[in-house]
Amino acid sequence: NAGVTQTPKFQVLKTGQSMTLQCAQDMNHEYMSWYRQDPGMGLRLIHYSVGAGITDQGEVPNGYNVSRSTTEDFPLRLLSAAPSQTSVYFCASSGAGTSGGHYEQYFGPGTRLTVT
């Protein structure tokens, strides 16, 4: 199993450009999520999905779009990049959506995005 994979590892964008951060998992997990990590703020939830076709907003969703057409993939789209979106982005997946219990979250290696 590759676990959770993210591409690219690094990206530099100019203000106003759009791009898609890719995330894929091969563990047949129902739950997938995107976090951003900023200094002094820990990780904050952007969007999440409890299954194919279902997405919801997290704590900081503005400026980002997601879709979940398959169980494996959960891409994050930046519609019009802004310097405030300079951050490290993590994708995570786990085995349960709404069924409760504990299922460990597996994190991808992260994408460092710089918007100039």
Next chain:
Amino acid sequence: AQTVTQSQPEMSVQEAETVTLSCTYDTSESDYYLFWYKQPPSRQMILVIRQEAYKQQNATENRFSVNFQKAAKSFSLKISDSQLGDAAMYFCAYRSAVQTRDGNKLVFGAGTILRVKS
């Protein structure tokens, strides 16, 4: 909404010594999970230890143990016999055990940088 606070931005420990990282949280729920994650310079998020709120016994994983004080909403991490490889950013995180659509959401603290001196 739940919040997690790590009041120590940075800590240092001598190799082979013991260090404790602090974490407090705020919640109105009675059933939840608490976690400590380690993030080395590679950026990979590594789960160190987990505590279920309904369990009174403190979790232990080799050199890592927690002091869980539910009434005080405190969840500290103790690292014994510190090693150079323990140097990393450590995050405390909270997860509700309530069965809702966002039940798997993790709420993170700001993190504590741990430096290990040889």
